[in-house]
Amino acid sequence: MLTMDKKVTIKDLEVKKGKVDVEFIEVDGKQIILTHIPYGNIDHYVTHTNCRSCKVEFKKNFNYSHTCESCLDKSNREKYLKKPVVTAPYDGIIYDEYTDKYFTCIEEVIEHYEEDEISLDNAMLLTTVSSSYASIDIEQISQDVVHEDWDPSDELLEKIEEFNKFLETESTGTVFPTDERIDISQYLSDLKGDK
Ligand SMILES: [Zn+2]
Secondary structure, X not given: OOOOOOOOOHHHOOOOOOOOOOXXXXXXXXXXXXXXXXXXXXXXXXXXXXXXXXXXXXXXXXXXOOOXXXXXXXXXXXXXXXXXXXXXXXXXXXXXXXXXXXXXXXXXXXXXXXXXXXXXHHOOEEEEEEOOOOOOOHHHHHOOOOOOOOOOOHHHXXXXXXXXXXXXXXXXXXXXXXEEEEEOHHHHHHHHHHO
16 A cells, blocks of 8 residues: 555656666576665556556555546446346345445445445346355375375264264355345335335
């Protein structure tokens, strides 16, 4: 994050030539450089820059910001609209890319937007999928702890299999957004029609 209080654009910073002493040794005729060369990047010292997309100057949020907020929003929305679509209602947990929040149903999304007085047009809703635990295998538990001729016992193999089956039935209580967007436009106009 940028910490400078004063506005600085790239035009305010002059790149000057300096001299760096480099220490090296020679090994088999090759130079091995010993000096740690400090790495600088002008992006760290510039607070305002011109947006790559609309060319208008904006205040950077991050060192490497090159696109203004509104162009970024626009491009995120374009990407969102290209995703495959499912039509609401949707039964699962809903992830909203715009607010970076999870919701249990569309009504909850609507309420949240009403409370925060944000237009629902901003919402970028995605379906989610439950995660599952990774299974364990014999290598994970035996690596580096058994001798060369070691073989797992049948009992050990059975227990691992049993444990892996158990893991499949255990819920992680965790969902991740998918790449599928939820279209709520019809759902919303039906809601209005009911009122
Ligand atoms: Zn822009």
